[in-house]
Structure formats: C-alpha cells, structure tokens
Amino acid sequence: MHFKKIFGILRCCQVSARHQTIEFIIIMKKCFLIACCLGSAMFLYSCGGGGTKESTSETEDTTATNEVNEIGATGDAVDISKPSDSKGVGPVKDYEVKPFNADLAAKGEMLFTSKCAVCHRLDTKLIGPPLQGVTERRTPEWIMNMALNPMEMQKSDPVAKALLDEYKTPMTDLGLTQEEAEAIYEYFRQVDGAK
Numbered sequence: 360m361h362f363k364k365i366f367g368i369l370r371c372c373q374v375s376a377r378h379q380t381i382e383f384i385i386i387m388k389k390c391f392l393i394a395c396c397l398g399s400a401m402f403l404y405s406c407g408g409g410g411t412k413e414s415t416s417e418t419e420d421t422t423a424t425n426e427v428n429e430i431g432a433t434g435d436a437v438d439i440s441k442p443s444d445s446k447g448v449g450p451v452k453d454y455e456v457k458p459f460n461a462d463l464a465a466k467g468e469m470l471f472t473s474k475c476a477v478c479h480r481l482d483t484k485l486i487g488p489p490l491q492g493v494t495e496r497r498t499p500e501w502i503m504n505m506a507l508n509p510m511e512m513q514k515s516d517p518v519a520k521a522l523l524d525e526y527k528t529p530m531t532d533l534g535l536t537q538e539e540a541e542a543i544y545e546y547f548r549q550v551d552g553a554k
C-alpha cells in the first residue's frame with residue numbers, strides 16, 4: 360500500500376518532469392525564434408537607415424580628431440590629411456636629410472615662434488593647419504618650398520592648392536632665407552620626434 364503510493368507519486372513526478380522538459384524546450388525554441396527575428400531586424404536596420412547614421416558619426420569622429428580631414432573626404436582630388444610625395448615648387452629641389460641637428464632646430468624654433476606662430480599652432484588649427492606631424496605628411500622639399508615660396512605653391516602645387524581651398528586665407532611670403540627655412544624644417548623634425 361505504502362509502496363504503491365510512493366510509486367504513484369514517483370510516476371507522477373516523472374510525468375511532470377518530462378512535461379516540464381518539453382515545456383522548457385518549447386520555451387527555448389520560442390526564445391531562439393525571437394532572438395533570430397530581433398537579430399535580422401537589427402541587421403536590416405543597420406544596412407538601411409541605421410547604416411548612414413553610423414557612417415556619419417564615424418566621419419564626425421575623424422573630423423573631430425583630425426580637423427584637416429574635411430576637404431579630401433568631400434571628393435576633392437587631393438586629401439590634405441594624407442601623406443604626399445610632392446616636392447612642391449620653389450628653390451629647394453632635392454634636400455638630403457642629415458642627422459638631426461639640435462642647434463639648428465633651436466634656431467628654427469625661435470624663427471617659428473616669431474614668424475609662423477601668428478598663424479600656426481602645433482596641435483590645433485589656427486589661421487593655418489596644425490604643424491605637428493607635418494614632416495610625416497610632406498617631403499622636406501615641399502615644407503621648405505611652402506615656407507619660401509607660398510604664392511607659387513598655392514598657384515601650382517596640387518596639395519598647396521587643396522590646402523588653400525580648405526583654409527581660405529593664403530599663407531604669406533615671409534621673406535625667409537633658405538637657411539632659415541632649413542632651420543624651421545629641423546625644428547619640425549624635432550617636434551615629430553627626431554633626436
């Protein structure tokens with residue numbers, strides 16, 4: 360009698376346990392279906408309207424970190440934030456980069472502060488572009504020609520033209536000598552990590 364009762368209860372449990380497992384599987388299946396639906400909905404959303412949103416926020420990010428970026432991205436032939444191997448136009452045709460010269464760089468820093476800092480900062484845009492990293496995106500010849508011969512550069516060098524398009528104000532000719540331009544270039548090298 361006792362035994363029968365226990366057996367009965369056990370069977371009952373077994374049945375309900377099996378029932379629960381089946382129910383559990385059904386619930387899991389439902390969850391999976393819902394997850395699939397959500398997943399594909401999100402996928403479609405990101406491919407459609409959401410995608411454009413994402414890419415604009417990406418462009419915003421890059422322009423925030425690198426303000427020089429704007430023009431090239433809008434279809435101009437020259438992207439001014441990208442390195443260029445142009446040597447520019449002017450008196451400096453071929454410049455052989457020598458080992459870093461700290462004295463020359465110190466002279467260059469003084470010249471930069473007195474002649475260029477009116478319009479340039481190293482790390483932010485002022486009237487002209489920030490000049491940190493300039494030795495990485497331009498050749499030595501180009502940098503010196505820009506300092507010595509900005510008018511012609513703005514007229515006929517594609518990078519300088521694109522820069523003028525972006526910054527609107529033309530860079531002025533400061534009447535530097537070639538040695539002074541070289542000193543400023545040496546200072547830019549120091550800013551960019553030369554020792």
Ligand code: HEC
Binds near residue numbers: 477488497526
């Ligand atoms: C009157 C303001 C002004 C002065 C002064 C000036 N610049 Fe500029 N500079 C600019 C502007 C604006 C640009 C962007 C190109 C343009 O609009 O012509 C520029 C661009 C440059 C570039 C190119 C930067 C890049 O991202 O490729 C270099 C290099 C440069 N200047 C160096 C100098 C040096 C060196 C001096 C000092 C001898 C100097 N500039 C003085 C306004 C100035």
